[in-house]
Amino acid sequence: xxxxxxxPDRINHGFGPLVSHVLDARLxxxxxxxxxxxxxxxxxxxxxxxxxxxxxxLLQETGSFKxxxxxxxxxxxxxxxxxxxxxxxxxxxxxxxxxxAAARLxxxxxxCLSALVPANKVEAVRxxxxxxxxxGRSQDDATVEAQRLVREEGMAWIAPFDxxxxxxxxxxxxxxxxxxxxxxxxxxxxxxxxxLAAGVALAVKxxxxxxxxxxxxxxxxxxxxxxxxxxRPVDVEECPTLADSLGGGIGLANRHxxxxxxxxxxxxxxxxETEIAAGMRHLHHCHGLTAEGAAAVGPAxxxxxxxxxxxxxxxxxxxxxxxxxxxxxxxxxxxxxTAAATALHEVA
Ligand SMILES: *Cc1c(COP(=O)(O)O)cnc(C)c1O
Numbered sequence: 289x290x291x292x293x294x295x296p297d298r299i300n301h302g303f304g305p306l307v308s309h310v311l312d313a314r315l316x317x318x319x320x321x322x323x324x325x326x327x328x329x330x331x332x333x334x335x336x337x338x339x340x341x342x343x344x345x346l347l348q349e350t351g352s353f354k355x356x357x358x359x360x361x362x363x364x365x366x367x368x369x370x371x372x373x374x375x376x377x378x379x380x381x382x383x384x385x386x387x388x389a390a391a392r393l394x395x396x397x398x399x400c401l402s403a404l405v406p407a408n409k410v411e412a413v414r415x416x417x418x419x420x421x422x423x424g425r426s427q428d429d430a431t432v433e434a435q436r437l438v439r440e441e442g443m444a445w446i447a448p449f450d451x452x453x454x455x456x457x458x459x460x461x462x463x464x465x466x467x468x469x470x471x472x473x474x475x476x477x478x479x480x481x482x483x484l485a486a487g488v489a490l491a492v493k494x495x496x497x498x499x500x501x502x503x504x505x506x507x508x509x510x511x512x513x514x515x516x517x518x519x520r521p522v523d524v525e526e527c528p529t530l531a532d533s534l535g536g537g538i539g540l541a542n543r544h545x546x547x548x549x550x551x552x553x554x555x556x557x558x559x560x561e562t563e564i565a566a567g568m569r570h571l572h573h574c575h576g577l578t579a580e581g582a583a584a585v586g587p588a589x590x591x592x593x594x595x596x597x598x599x600x601x602x603x604x605x606x607x608x609x610x611x612x613x614x615x616x617x618x619x620x621x622x623x624x625x626t627a628a629a630t631a632l633h634e635v636a
Contacts, residue, residue, distance in 0.1 A: 306452060306455065306456065306490055306548075307490055307491075307494050309452055309453070309455075309456035309459075310456045310459035310460065310462070310463065310487060310490055310491050310494075311463075312456065313356075313360045313453070313456040313457045313459065313460050314460045314463055316360060316363050316364070317356060317359060317360055317363075317457065317460055320355075320359050320363070320389075320392070321348065321355060321356055321359065321460065322347065322348055322349065323464055324343065324344050324345045324347050324348060324464070325343075325344050325347070326341050326342070326343050326344070326464075326465065326468040326469060326602065327341060327342050327344060327575070328340070328341050328342075329341065329342050329574065329575070329587070329603075330574075331570070331574050332570075332587060332590050332591070332603075335590065335591070336590055336597045336601065337597070338473075338597040338598070338599055338600055338601060339469075339600040339601070340590060340597070340600075340601050340602075340603065341468075341469055341600070341601070341602050341603075342571075342575065342586075342587070342602070342603050342605050343461065343464070343465055343602055343603070343604045343605060344577070344605050345461055345604060345605060345606055345607075346577065346578075346579055346580075346583055346605050346606065346607050346608035347608075349388060350381070350384040350385050350388045350416070351381070351384070351607055351608045351609045352381035352384070352385065352533075352583075352606055352607035352608070352609060353458060353461055353484065353604070353606050353607070354381040354382045354384070354385035354448075354458075354607075355385040355388060355389060356457040356458055356460050356461060357385075357449070357451075357453070357454035357455065357456075357457035357458045357483055357484075357487070358382065358385035358386045358389045358446055358454070358457070359385070359389040359392075359457060360453050360454065360456060360457030360460075361446050361447070361451060361453040361454050361457065362374055362386075362389050362390060362393060362395070362444075362446065363393075364453045365444050369442070369444050370393070370395055370444070371395075372396075372441065372442040372443050372444065373390070373395055373396030373397060373398065373441075373443045373444070374386060374390050374395060374396070374397050374398075374443060374444045374445075374446050375397070375398045375399070375400065375434045375437045375438060375443040375444070375445055375446070376397075376398075376399055376400070376434065376445070376446045376447075376448070377399070377400045377401070377427065377430040377431045377433075377434040378399070378448055379401055379405045379409050379413075379427075380409075380532070380533055380609070381533055381607050381609055382446075382448040383399045383401075383413050383418075384412060384413060384416055384609070386399065386418070386446050387399060387413050387416035387417055387418035388416045388417070390417070390418065391416060391417035391418070396419070396443075397417070397418040397419065398418065398419045398420075398421055398434075398437060398443065399413050399418045399419070399420055399421070400421045400423055400430040400431070400433045400434040400437075401413070401420060401421070401422055401423075401430050402422070402423065402424050402425055402426050402427055402429055402430045403422050403423075403424065403425050404425055404426070405422075408611070410422070421433060427536075448481060448483070449480070449481030449482060449483030449484075449538075449545055450481065450483065450538070450539055450542055450543055450544050450545050451483075451544070452544060454483050454487075455483050455486045455487040455490070455544060455545065455548070456487060457487070458483050458484040458486075458487035458488065459486075459487030459488060459490050459491040460487075460491070461484070461487070461488055461491075461604065462475070462487060462488035462489070462490070462491030462492045463491045463495075465488070465491075465492060465602050465604075466491065466492055466495045466496055466499075469600055469602060470495075470496075471599065471600050472492070472496065472499055472599075472600050472601065472602050473496075473498070473499050473500065473597070473598055473599030473600055473601065474499065474500045474501075474502065474595070474597055474598070474599070474600075474601040474602070475488060475489075475492055475499065475500070475501045475502070475601070475602050475604065476502050476504055476585070476586035476589060476590070476595065476601065476602070476603045476604065477489075477501060477502065477503055477504065477586070477604050478503075478504055478505070478531070478533075478534060478582050478583060478585045478586065478604060478606050479503030479504060479505045479510075479512050479513070479534065479549070479553075479556060480505070480511070480512065480533065480534040480535070480536065480582070481511075481512070481536065481537075481538050481539075481545055482503075482512050482538060482545030482546065482548065482549040483545055484604070484606065485501065485503045485512075485545075485548075485549055485552075485553060486544065486545050486548035486549055486552065488501060488604070489501040489548070489549075489552035489553060490548070490552065493552060500554040500555070501552060501553055501554060502553065502554055502555045502556070502557060502589075502595060503549065503553050503555070503556040503557070504556070504557045504558075504559065504585040504586055504588075504589050505531070505534055505556065505557075505558055505559070505585070506529045506530070506531040506534055506558065506559055506560075506561070506564060506581075506585070507558045507559060507560055507561075508527035508528075508529045508561075509524050509525060509526050509527045509529065509535055510524065510534070510556075510558055511523070511524045511536065511537045511538045512538050512545075512546070512549055512556070513556045513558060515538055515542075515546055516546075516549065516550055516553075516556065520546075521537075521538050521539060521540050521541075521542040521546050522540075523537050523540065524537065529561060529564075529581065530561055530564045530565060530568070530580075530581030530614070530618065531559075531564055531580075531581035531582040531584075531585060532580075532581065532582070533580060533581075533582035533583075533606075533607055533609075534581075534582045534585070557589050557594045557595060559585055559588050559589060559592065559594070563588045563589075563591070563592045563594075564581045564584055564585060564588050565581075565618045565621060565622075566588055566591055566592070566622075567579075567581075567584030567585060567586075567587045567588025567589075567591060568580075568581060568584040568588075568610075568615070568618050568619075569618065569619060569622045570584070570587050570588075570591060571583075571584055571587060571605065572619055573622075577605065577608070578608050578610065578615060579605055579607070579608055579610070580607045580608060580609055580610035581610065581618075582606060582607060583604075583605045583606040583607045583608065584605070586603025586604060586605070587603050587605075590603070
């Protein structure tokens with residue numbers, strides 16, 4: 289799909305302060321965040337005719353890049369705010385990241401969850417040292433309780449994506465990419481609320497203005513894609529998907545990531561569930577990785593031939609928090625397909 293052209297003038301003017309936030313975040317996060325490996329992928333490189341490398345941020349503590357943004361946000365709180373603790377309402381990678389970052393810094397963290405969140409997810413957050421508060425029967429109810437803690441107890445709300453300090457923290461991933469592969473021409477970024485894509489695009493395009501940054505989402509329930517098409521933030525129906533970390537809306541009152549994604553992303557691709565599963569199997573078979581669906585969309589887009597390369601490319605492999613049963617099913621499905629193909633071959 290075609291978006292309005294990239295506007296480098298906005299990087300230099302409107303977005304200038306945000307770029308310096310990314311550099312600040314890089315210094316602030318030293319010692320808190322791993323500089324994760326960038327590894328070549330021979331199979332995808334052969335298929336694409338250009339070097340393809342994988343940025344393995346699923347090796348970040350807590351199993352996803354979300355630790356970058358959450359830690360940066362918490363470290364930018366003034367000491368008297370930190371002392372009152374932090375709160376969020378995420379069930380997924382952001383909740384884990386906030387819990388872990390707060391525990392590391394010796395701060396109180398409350399994660400508000402709805403009664404519908406499965407017990408294993410609740411336990412995972414608790415095991416990271418956070419206080420879990422179960423409220424209501426929806427994500428909205430949990431968010432209302434979190435907002436109450438902000439108002440009445442002065443706790444600091446740590447937003448999952450629509451916050452300049454979170455965007456800047458995620459942007460440090462983009463800086464590592466251009467350091468490790470300065471000749472990069474394309475970066476494939478899993479896209480949900482757009483904090484990662486915005487931060488990475490700011491960092492990469494500041495250093496390499498001609499590089500393309502392409503967002504990748506699932507066909508089902510891609511809120512940023514629908515919003516970019518509509519020209520304003522819109523809600524989409526949430527659907528079950530292998531890329532569950534890419535679900536959820538961008539917020540109808542979105543303040544930062546919608547504008548940044550509109551102005552900085554070169555394109556957004558959507559993938560079917562079958563294509564996402566193939567990406568997960570590729571990462572497992574060729575690299576021995578347990579990647580969640582959201583993290584496999586870059587390789588999946590290349591495997592599906594949905595992105596053409598004109599030079600070296602990097603896929604951000606963003607997280608590894610997938611439940612065992614789902615992962616087993618995805619891997620076994622391929623084995624079933626292979627088995628069926630072999631059987632047919634033998635018959636023929
Ligand atoms: C949150 C998340 C994303 C998307 O990040 P946004 O900033 O919301 O666009 C991608 N991959 C994984 C594994 C995530 O947890």
